[in-house]
Amino acid sequence: MENFNIKRKKGTIAILTGGGDVPGLNPAIRAITIRALREGYQVLGLRRGWAGIVELIRDPEADNSDKYMVLTEEIVNKSGRTGGTFLHTSRTRPSHVPKSQVPPHLAEKYNEAINDLTPEILKNLDYLGVDYLIPIGGDDTLSYGVRMYQEGFKAIAIPKNNG
Numbered sequence: 001m002e003n004f005n006i007k008r009k010k011g012t013i014a015i016l017t018g019g020g021d022v023p024g025l026n027p028a029i030r031a032i033t034i035r036a037l038r039e040g041y042q043v044l045g046l047r048r049g050w051a052g053i054v055e056l057i058r059d060p061e062a063d064n065s066d067k068y069m070v071l072t073e074e075i076v077n078k079s080g081r082t083g084g085t086f087l088h089t090s091r092t093r094p095s096h097v098p099k100s101q102v103p104p105h106l107a108e109k110y111n112e113a114i115n116d117l118t119p120e121i122l123k124n125l126d127y128l129g130v131d132y133l134i135p136i137g138g139d140d141t142l143s144y145g146v147r148m149y150q151e152g153f154k155a156i157a158i159p160k161n162n163g
Contacts, residue, residue, distance in 0.1 A: 011132060012044060014044040015032055015071070016135050016136070016141075018144075019091060020089070022161070028136055029071070029076060029136070034076065043070070045086075047068055055103045056068070089137075091140065093144060094120075094121050095144060096115075097115045099113055118151065122151060133148055135158070136160055138160060
């Protein structure tokens with residue numbers, strides 16, 4: 001058996017949940033996180049679905065605590081037995097953001113009626129050092145996960161069922 005050093009960081013995985021709230025999201029987040037940590041990955045939870053990563057400010061001085069969090073076994077064990085998603089969710093589609101919902105720090109650059117913020121999403125994931133993205137959601141959440149894959153980002157989509 002090879003000598004495996006679990007402390008060596010293999011990369012960073014980001015998890016997000018989108019769309020409607022359904023049972024089983026927290027246990028899914030917990031299972032992914034615990035396995036990833038044991039395999040040597042860092043895990044981030046992106047808060048409020050795609051909205052958290054859309055609104056992220058790429059500045060070390062900015063308070064992004066409501067945009068993402070580092071996930072630990074302690075955090076996911078506390079939430080693993082509760083319903084819904086402790087990361088929260090949104091119905092944000094980064095490829096179709098109305099002008100009224102463009103974050104203030106991006107409003108000058110994105111001022112069309114409908115804006116594609118994909119370039120910002122890619123920069124924000126890079127800023128956070130994310131290597132792999134795991135969106136959990138329905139059609140809109142997962143179709144944007146496919147878009148991330150098409151943009152060259154490693155994404156593993158997990159579907160959820162509202163019914």
